Amino acid sequence: MRRLASLTEPCIQGHNGSGSVFFSGCNLRCTFCQNHDIAHQRNGFDLTPEQLAEWYIKLQDTGGVHNINLVTPEHVVPQVALSILAARDMGLTLPIIYNTSAFDSLESLELMDGLVDIYLPDFKVWSKNASRRLLKADDYAAVARESIQEMHRQVGDLCFTADGIAKKGLLVRHLIMPGKEAEAEAIMGFLAEHVSKDVFVNIMEQYRPAAHVGKPKKERQRRRQVTEPGGVQREVVEDDVEHVRYAEINRPVTEQEVSSVRKAAEQQLYQQTTFKMGSGRRMKRKQRGDIELTQKNFPKKEGGAPAAKKRKTATAKTGVVPANRQKKAAPKPAVDEDDDEFDVDAINSDELEGEGFDEDSVFDSDEEEQQLQQQKKEFLFSDDEDDDSDREERLTAANIEGLTRKLDEQMAEEAAAAEAELQEAAIQTNIGGEDIFADDEEGGKPMSMLAPDLQLLRSRINDVIRILGDFSKLAEPGRSRAEYTAQVLKDISAYYGYSPFMAEKLWNLFPPQEAFAFFEANETPRPVVIRTNTLKTHRRELAQALINRGVTLEPVGKWSKVGLQVFDTTVPLGATPEYLSGHYILQAASSFLPVMALQPQPNERILDMASAPGGKTTYCSAMMNNTGVVFANDPNKARAKGLIGNIHRLGVRNTIVCSYDAKEFPKVMGGFDRVLLDAPCSGTGVISKDPSVKTSRTEKDFIQLPHLQKQLLLAAIDSVNHASKTGGIIVYSTCSVTVDEDESVVQYALRKRPNVRLVDTGIPFGREGYTSYMGKNFGATLKLTKRFFPHTVNMDGFFVAKFQKVGPSPKESGRSAKADNEDYDMEMHQPVLDEDDEKNGAKNDDFGGFDEDEDENYIERAKHNAMRRRGFNPRADSAKQVAKKEESKKEVTKEDVPMEDVPKDEVAKKVEAKKEETSKKATPKKDAPKKETAKKETSKKGSSKKGASKKA
Numbered sequence: 001m002r003r004l005a006s007l008t009e010p011c012i013q014g015h016n017g018s019g020s021v022f023f024s025g026c027n028l029r030c031t032f033c034q035n036h037d038i039a040h041q042r043n044g045f046d047l048t049p050e051q052l053a054e055w056y057i058k059l060q061d062t063g064g065v066h067n068i069n070l071v072t073p074e075h076v077v078p079q080v081a082l083s084i085l086a087a088r089d090m091g092l093t094l095p096i097i098y099n100t101s102a103f104d105s106l107e108s109l110e111l112m113d114g115l116v117d118i119y120l121p122d123f124k125v126w127s128k129n130a131s132r133r134l135l136k137a138d139d140y141a142a143v144a145r146e147s148i149q150e151m152h153r154q155v156g157d158l159c160f161t162a163d164g165i166a167k168k169g170l171l172v173r174h175l176i177m178p179g180k181e182a183e184a185e186a187i188m189g190f191l192a193e194h195v196s197k198d199v200f201v202n203i204m205e206q207y208r209p210a211a212h213v214g215k216p217k218k219e220r221q222r223r224r225q226v227t228e229p230g231g232v233q234r235e236v237v238e239d240d241v242e243h244v245r246y247a248e249i250n251r252p253v254t255e256q257e258v259s260s261v262r263k264a265a266e267q268q269l270y271q272q273t274t275f276k277m278g279s280g281r282r283m284k285r286k287q288r289g290d291i292e293l294t295q296k297n298f299p300k301k302e303g304g305a306p307a308a309k310k311r312k313t314a315t316a317k318t319g320v321v322p323a324n325r326q327k328k329a330a331p332k333p334a335v336d337e338d339d340d341e342f343d344v345d346a347i348n349s350d351e352l353e354g355e356g357f358d359e360d361s362v363f364d365s366d367e368e369e370q371q372l373q374q375q376k377k378e379f380l381f382s383d384d385e386d387d388d389s390d391r392e393e394r395l396t397a398a399n400i401e402g403l404t405r406k407l408d409e410q411m412a413e414e415a416a417a418a419e420a421e422l423q424e425a426a427i428q429t430n431i432g433g434e435d436i437f438a439d440d441e442e443g444g445k446p447m448s449m450l451a452p453d454l455q456l457l458r459s460r461i462n463d464v465i466r467i468l469g470d471f472s473k474l475a476e477p478g479r480s481r482a483e484y485t486a487q488v489l490k491d492i493s494a495y496y497g498y499s500p501f502m503a504e505k506l507w508n509l510f511p512p513q514e515a516f517a518f519f520e521a522n523e524t525p526r527p528v529v530i531r532t533n534t535l536k537t538h539r540r541e542l543a544q545a546l547i548n549r550g551v552t553l554e555p556v557g558k559w560s561k562v563g564l565q566v567f568d569t570t571v572p573l574g575a576t577p578e579y580l581s582g583h584y585i586l587q588a589a590s591s592f593l594p595v596m597a598l599q600p601q602p603n604e605r606i607l608d609m610a611s612a613p614g615g616k617t618t619y620c621s622a623m624m625n626n627t628g629v630v631f632a633n634d635p636n637k638a639r640a641k642g643l644i645g646n647i648h649r650l651g652v653r654n655t656i657v658c659s660y661d662a663k664e665f666p667k668v669m670g671g672f673d674r675v676l677l678d679a680p681c682s683g684t685g686v687i688s689k690d691p692s693v694k695t696s697r698t699e700k701d702f703i704q705l706p707h708l709q710k711q712l713l714l715a716a717i718d719s720v721n722h723a724s725k726t727g728g729i730i731v732y733s734t735c736s737v738t739v740d741e742d743e744s745v746v747q748y749a750l751r752k753r754p755n756v757r758l759v760d761t762g763i764p765f766g767r768e769g770y771t772s773y774m775g776k777n778f779g780a781t782l783k784l785t786k787r788f789f790p791h792t793v794n795m796d797g798f799f800v801a802k803f804q805k806v807g808p809s810p811k812e813s814g815r816s817a818k819a820d821n822e823d824y825d826m827e828m829h830q831p832v833l834d835e836d837d838e839k840n841g842a843k844n845d846d847f848g849g850f851d852e853d854e855d856e857n858y859i860e861r862a863k864h865n866a867m868r869r870r871g872f873n874p875r876a877d878s879a880k881q882v883a884k885k886e887e888s889k890k891e892v893t894k895e896d897v898p899m900e901d902v903p904k905d906e907v908a909k910k911v912e913a914k915k916e917e918t919s920k921k922a923t924p925k926k927d928a929p930k931k932e933t934a935k936k937e938t939s940k941k942g943s944s945k946k947g948a949s950k951k952a
């Protein structure tokens with residue numbers, strides 16, 4: 001036996017990484033599971049065996065990994081077998097690793113015989129007691145013993161390539177557990193005696209409490225029947241003094257424990273304390289770590305549509321039934337009946353069973369095969385990439401629509417699965433009980449003053465989200481939804497580092513489960529994407545040049561003919577000769593979208609109102625093939641330097657750079673065919689790039705920014721020539737996901753400018769904009785706007801709205817109607833009104849420039865709402881407000897910050913009082929706005945009356 005010293009086996013990881021494929025679900029219920037999300041919450045996608053095979057091929061061809069590492073495949077063995085067979089047919093040559101708990105049935109392993117090259121089983125515990133308590137299996141070791149012997153029979157001792165990369169054989173892992181040295185000793189003895197003294201074992205020291213271990217347990221009393229002498233039965237009530245669950249393993253292992261387990265291994269087996277990587281020559285190169293098979297790493301690949309839990313709906317053309325239906329599944333776990341912390345039914349393997357085969361969802365493998373071969377020949381680039389026929393676009397649209405639909409379906413399925421899991425978890429973790437609200441105080445100190453226990457916070461966030469997903473069934477009696485919401489918001493703030501204000505603002509955008517996905521997505525970087533500059537090169541040429549330099553990349557998706565996603569690079573992308581010669585620009589995928597919506601045409605006059613550093617400007621120029629003219633405006637002169645640099649580097653020659661406040665633009669010049677307003681915004685869509693947004697944005701920003709955005713959008717509209725023969729288009733975009741900066745701004749513009757209407761963006765994926773939000777209706781046409789979220793499309797959060805201008809500009813705007821084409825036939829182009837606007841009498845709204853007075857009303861209202869939310873009574877303070885306002889006429893600068901209207905110490909007191917109140921009674925999320933809306937509606941009526949009389 002040989003012992004590997006490292007935590008992750010270098011012989012598996014090698015220099016290029018291991019292509020790990022995690023299967024959601026698990027047939028064990030380890031209380032300390034570190035992959036709880038995948039194993040128990042079943043995060044994942046549905047794939048047919050053939051689709052899975054394609055991923056292996058992508059990992060091989062694109063990822064360049066050393067092996068395909070199938071993690072926890074025990075419960076989906078037949079499907080995995082099919083996927084390996086399919087992949088071999090497709091050209092897979094890499095070794096297959098079967099990475100398992102060893103809780104496998106012999107039937108399953110027989111099925112894998114000849115398909116697996118390397119078995120990587122855990123041997124976790126030895127005793128029945130440990131098995132029942134910690135793994136929730138009756139006799140794990142008995143199963144593991146048989147399985148590991150069978151594995152060894154199939155593949156023998158581990159052997160390696162000349163580079164020291166594992167090629168074939170058995171490699172056992174043992175995780176040292178606190179206080180379980182005796183178990184380890186027995187395991188080593190068994191391996192030496194009954195498997196092989198040459199077996200490799202990785203003794204892992206990284207145990208940390210996770211999942212259920214260390215979760216607080218409410219001190220409670222236990223009732224127990226005892227039989228007294230004479231056979232009399234009596235009930236005894238005992239205090240349960242354990243404060244945390246699985247207290248005996250609620251700590252890392254000690255050095256002493258580690259050395260004792262090592263010693264046991266050394267005594268019983270052939271020793272090899274240092275594992276050498278063959279010649280070691282290539283290992284000097286950067287190690288890349290495991291490459292996971294996730295949308296994150298391989299987003300937007302054709303045929304890679306994600307789906308839900310593999311074991312639930314794995315499908316196959318051949319119609320092979322799932323493992324557990326073939327009775328080939330791994331052994332069923334059993335439970336310790338004495339242990340009240342897990343539910344017997346919940347561990348029933350039925351819960352793990354697939355839900356049958358969907359024969360309809362198979363695809364034509366011949367066609368796929370041909371495509372694949374074709375792709376291989378062409379370095380994954382299609383011949384017609386420069387062909388502008390819209391056939392491909394339509395195909396792409398259909399694909400991505402399908403993908404989006406699948407994602408939606410997947411979310412619905414996940415919600416359903418989460419619900420099922422919830423029931424299990426409610427029993428397993430006592431989440432419906434007092435745990436959730438129990439830890440506000442610890443040892444007399446409020447928890448907020450202690451270092452947060454991230455594991456606890458995360459599992460509590462999960463728990464509460466599940467409860468909120470099925471509140472009537474799972475909530476603790478007497479607890480309100482608002483209490484749970486307040487708790488989860490507090491935990492989200494602490495766990496992810498958001499200010500309470502920002503956590504709530506973003507939480508309110510989604511249903512709870514989706515909000516969680518959004519917060520999670522903000523923690524991981526989006527893929528690196530470059531845009532080919534078609535003024536200088538073709539995508540295929542650029543890709544080939546970069547591949548030759550050691551860059552791993554492929555097309556960003558069928559929706560773009562110029563984007564390349566970079567998976568890995570050995571050279572700095574901002575310093576390659578291709579970069580310096582302007583063959584590409586580093587540009588986030590989401591940033592392509594507004595320009596695609598704008599659709600600049602050759603020879604047009606285009607205005608990019610807020611253009612620095614020029615990613616979108618230069619894309620416009622490329623689309624126009626350097627013809628016509630693009631006015632690239634940005635008032636920020638420092639940023640304009642970057643813009644000019646990009647223009648020069650990319651060989652753009654049709655651009656005029658200017659530096660105005662774009663609000664003034666209609667006065668400078670107008671008559672543009674198209675205007676792009678990529679507005680300054682709060683950046684809530686790009687938190688993964690700029691985490692400071694989590695705390696730096698305040699309520700004030702969400703008043704001031706929309707105010708500016710509305711002004712800019714009106715100016716954009718007024719700068720366009722409605723009678724342009726080719727355009728008359730305005731695109732408004734932000735990299736923010738808040739409704740204040742997106743739908744609200746669009747609705748405002750529609751109301752103030754009845755001479756524009758929303759049109760389809762033409763972007764084939766993304767979600768429809770919100771037509772209503774927290775009681776506010778924006779109108780059905782807002783569906784034409786598009787939202788993109790990091791957690792759904794793995795792009796930065798983005799919003800895009802496209803307008804068509806159908807009538808001349810208002811007289812009061814800087815750009816007069818006269819300057820537009822007067823002979824435009826208004827009758828032919830009646831302005832289309834937003835439904836709600838019509839209802840609200842917007843038809844009577846006169847044209848005008850930006851209405852400062854009206855906007856002031858909005859700001860006032862927002863201030864009132866903000867005060868109400870903070871526990872102030874805006875009415876009570878209104879006298880003060882009036883006086884303040886009078887003062888502010890003299891001293892304008894104080895005006896726009898609501899909280900500054902109240903003396904600081906008074907604010908502090910009120911905030912303290914509010915905190916206390918909130919900890920007892922949280923404010924309802926979804927209900928509150930309704931009341932607010934009612935009030936808003938009243939004040940709206942009031943203000944429109946005011947507006948009417950003013951006009952009169």
Ligand SMILES: C[S@@+](CC[C@H](N)C(=O)[O-])C[C@H]1O[C@@H](n2cnc3c(N)ncnc32)[C@H](O)[C@@H]1O
Pocket residue numbers: 591609610611612613614615616617633634635636639660661662663678679680681712
């Ligand atoms: C989202 S960034 C634009 C990014 C740019 N479109 C690109 O793709 O490279 C917003 C820009 O708005 C500019 N900006 C801020 N206030 C502005 C105003 N009043 N008028 C025009 N631009 C403004 C900022 O200087 C900033 O460069």
